[in-house]
Amino acid sequence: MPSRNLLLAISLLVVSAILWAATYDIPGPTSWQTYGSARFPRILIGGLAGLSALLLVRELLSGDRSNAFRDIAAWIRSEKRILGGMVLFGLYLFLLPKVGFIAATMVYLAASLALLWHPLNRRKGIISLAICIGATLGVFFVFESVLGIRLP
Incomplete structure (x- = not known):
């Protein structure tokens, strides 16, 4: 069974990809902007994706395998x-x-x-x-x- 952190890392990577794709709807640089309005959101999203990738690697390398679905159900109840x-x-x-x-x-x-x-x-x-x-x-x-x- 996958662990909670493994599911979290995968879901954050998916969210990061969706958010990154959404930044293409932000208008590009204008004559008075060097980088454009999408630059800062992409930096934040890239940081989220990078940290999520590190969490994913750590979880794949660790031997801890708890039942994430049982943990998630307990969290929802509490x-x-x-x-x-x-x-x-x-x-x-x-x-x-x-x-x-x-x-x-x-x-x-x-x-x-x-x-x-x-x-x-x-x-x-x-x-x-x-x-x-x-x-x-x-x-x-x-x-x-x-x-x-x-x-x-």
């Missing part, structure tokens, strides 16, 4: 909030273009805070509502008015 946060973020990314920034962000923040502050009482609910409204409208105002960037 860390439900982390997995729930990942699912909520995926739903947020799905809903964002469909319902718009303000609605999707308020729902995402409310659900995330409810997940993290479980069990929710009246005080936490009011604070959560204030954070959802304030953060969403604050970010929207800064991007739309100050920076001139349209949000979905």
Whole structure:
């Protein structure tokens, strides 16, 4: 059976390859740029891929073979909030273009805070509502008015 670190290294290499391919959609250098906007993301992605390759080599050379699938199942049972946060973020990314920034962000923040502050009482609910409204409208105002960037 593969170890957790072996599966992690392989999955990070796959993610690195996908992210590297996505950098080709970033516009190239302009007359005032030496390297272009894709340079820094590629440096970060290359670092991630290099460290993942080192982890892969280390795991292939070590004799440690634990049951990664059993370890992952145990992690899912013990860390439900982390997995729930990942699912909520995926739903947020799905809903964002469909319902718009303000609605999707308020729902995402409310659900995330409810997940993290479980069990929710009246005080936490009011604070959560204030954070959802304030953060969403604050970010929207800064991007739309100050920076001139349209949000979905």
